[in-house]
Amino acid sequence: MAENNRKTQPVLYSERTILRMPRIEDIPAILDFYHTNRAYLAPFEPIRPDEFYTEEFWRKDILQRHEEFNSDRSLRMFIFDKAEPGKVIGSVNFNQIVRGVFHACYLGYNLAENMQGKGLMTEALTVAIDYVFNDLNLHRIMANYMPHNRRSGNVLKRLGFTIEGYAQNYLYINGRWEDHILTSLTNHKWVSKI
Numbered sequence: 001m002a003e004n005n006r007k008t009q010p011v012l013y014s015e016r017t018i019l020r021m022p023r024i025e026d027i028p029a030i031l032d033f034y035h036t037n038r039a040y041l042a043p044f045e046p047i048r049p050d051e052f053y054t055e056e057f058w059r060k061d062i063l064q065r066h067e068e069f070n071s072d073r074s075l076r077m078f079i080f081d082k083a084e085p086g087k088v089i090g091s092v093n094f095n096q097i098v099r100g101v102f103h104a105c106y107l108g109y110n111l112a113e114n115m116q117g118k119g120l121m122t123e124a125l126t127v128a129i130d131y132v133f134n135d136l137n138l139h140r141i142m143a144n145y146m147p148h149n150r151r152s153g154n155v156l157k158r159l160g161f162t163i164e165g166y167a168q169n170y171l172y173i174n175g176r177w178e179d180h181i182l183t184s185l186t187n188h189k190w191v192s193k194i
Helices: 024-036 036-042 054-070 119-135 150-159
Strands: 012-013 017-020 075-081 082-096 104-111 140-145 163-174 174-184
Touching: 017 054, 017 082, 017 163, 017 174, 024 036, 024 054, 024 075, 024 082, 054 075, 075 119, 082 119, 119 140, 119 150, 140 150, 140 163
Parallel strands: 104 140
Antiparallel strands: 012 017, 017 075, 075 082, 082 104, 140 174, 163 174
């Protein structure tokens, strides 16, 4: 994509976190995050191929993230610890952005095991959702969680997401089909740009 067509990439700040898209120089911190939290994240994510834990994988992934952001298809950021700005502590992903009559996306997120229970994900998602609603002008964010993942459900509830349904065998997580509770959050300040 031509340089003049690139969108300004967000750098979002909360009290204790920085959210931004990754750069090539972040690869060691990304790999450290995923290696350190591999066992903890496994029950909540797809089975990761061995290449996921390599520098080569992340070089390609970072380029793809930037391309998708520039073409208005996703916004996939990492959460950095404000006290240690080079340390990855989680991720926030707004995937499958659809415009037209929908103006919506799906939200996914994770947080390091040693950062759980401190309100960091609620804090990070608050600023990320504000950006997606106000700067990207999306109308709806959908987020789905496994019924036994109470922490995730509680985060979404605190943020105002509404439960809309229950999907059986919804996503293939950690080698098996898992049911999910379907939720969404609507931007009541959405403005048509037509």
